[in-house]
Amino acid sequence: MSLMDVKIDHEKCKVPAACRKCLAICPQAVFKLHLGKVEKYKLAPDEEWHLEAWYWTRCSGCMECVKICPLDAIRVKKRKEAVA
Amino acid sequence: MCHFCTKHGDGGKWFENAANFAARMYSNRKKKTEKEEKFVQHMGSEALKIDPDHPEKSRMYATPPIITEDIADNPWAQQKMFETRSKFPYQMDSNGDVKIPKGAVVDLDIMFTDLLKEVVDATGVEADKVPQLKRKVASFMGNYHFGQVITLEETLDMLELTYPIGMMQCICRRETRGQMAPGEANFCFSLGVGIYKWERWPETFRGLTFLSVKEAKEMITHYNKKGLVHSLWTFNVPYIGGICNCEYPVCQGIRGRLDYGVESIILKGEWCAKPIYENCTGCGNCVRYCQFGAMSMQLSRNKVAIDMKKCFGCGQCEKHCPNSAIEMVERRKTPGISDLW
Numbered sequence: 465m466s467l468m469d470v471k472i473d474h475e476k477c478k479v480p481a482a483c484r485k486c487l488a489i490c491p492q493a494v495f496k497l498h499l500g501k502v503e504k505y506k507l508a509p510d511e512e513w514h515l516e517a518w519y520w521t522r523c524s525g526c527m528e529c530v531k532i533c534p535l536d537a538i539r540v541k542k543r544k545e546a547v548a
Numbered sequence: 549m550c551h552f553c554t555k556h557g558d559g560g561k562w563f564e565n566a567a568n569f570a571a572r573m574y575s576n577r578k579k580k581t582e583k584e585e586k587f588v589q590h591m592g593s594e595a596l597k598i599d600p601d602h603p604e605k606s607r608m609y610a611t612p613p614i615i616t617e618d619i620a621d622n623p624w625a626q627q628k629m630f631e632t633r634s635k636f637p638y639q640m641d642s643n644g645d646v647k648i649p650k651g652a653v654v655d656l657d658i659m660f661t662d663l664l665k666e667v668v669d670a671t672g673v674e675a676d677k678v679p680q681l682k683r684k685v686a687s688f689m690g691n692y693h694f695g696q697v698i699t700l701e702e703t704l705d706m707l708e709l710t711y712p713i714g715m716m717q718c719i720c721r722r723e724t725r726g727q728m729a730p731g732e733a734n735f736c737f738s739l740g741v742g743i744y745k746w747e748r749w750p751e752t753f754r755g756l757t758f759l760s761v762k763e764a765k766e767m768i769t770h771y772n773k774k775g776l777v778h779s780l781w782t783f784n785v786p787y788i789g790g791i792c793n794c795e796y797p798v799c800q801g802i803r804g805r806l807d808y809g810v811e812s813i814i815l816k817g818e819w820c821a822k823p824i825y826e827n828c829t830g831c832g833n834c835v836r837y838c839q840f841g842a843m844s845m846q847l848s849r850n851k852v853a854i855d856m857k858k859c860f861g862c863g864q865c866e867k868h869c870p871n872s873a874i875e876m877v878e879r880r881k882t883p884g885i886s887d888l889w
Contacts, residue, residue: 465672495724
């Protein structure tokens, strides 16, 4: 199985929940936002959502996310080591 | 009949057993089981802080206190304590059975995605660890939060059995597709008295609107026409907490089962689709609606092909066939698939 490494530069992409372009475009729905903090009586603000290439093993390497990211924060590379 | 119906069905389908809906039954059962297996659904009373860049600094709850009197007669009290990546505590025995420790404050959805993430990260990298991790997710879901695919008719029946019904934003679509604008992706139905308390916690409430049975039925019929698969979810098994209208790949339950092979996250339905070749004209309309990859076209014959071993029995193909060329057969009466749940 060939696997892709999907890396998100969190220094460049600070508030992913305000953009969400990579989430919408990925054909394999690799990306996922998850909440970093939950508080009573409060709706989570955009800053509390963390973006991760959650289902990275499903990445096909089509590079759509790399092309669409306005901040140039996503890197997709094929993994070098061979895996079973 | 799978073991869930045997355990929670009282002789029939588990989800038609009123004890799994009624508020009084729920509180009675809760009192009865409180002693041995109580945990608390996370309601945001304490801030949940997870710092993905510095996991070692993340702060959640203190480890639940160990009550010494319990250790002697409760074998689980001696089991080792583990933590998910969001710092929710759980215990695991040598068989890979998972239990949430007494007094712990957890969020079942976040715990599920955390445990599934371990499977995802091990897939293709540490192949030898995968079966054990899968077993862990399966055990967790089976004990606390499994779902099952149901047909339109069963869904409509369910809506008459339960009260109240609220429509809310789908958590899977919100997280994996970023559909988080208010009113966007309102695909999930929440059932049962538990939802009243949620008003205090907008993150769980997710713009919930209460619906009458008639309105809810209209919405479900609308979603069915769109092609969405209805699934029934338990929150704290066997209490029924929601009906979702799912699709692959955004539904994390379907995904966990199809992509990562963790069964017992979402069980197959009570039915299975079977083609009637005399009626099939080969229009291929039904193939569009299969979310589970069970359908294809036999091009040489110009007929549809259904892999009944892959079929989840959602009934979408039957509903969208213009020539009634698909019939639904009962899974438990079809020997070859009767134990595939």
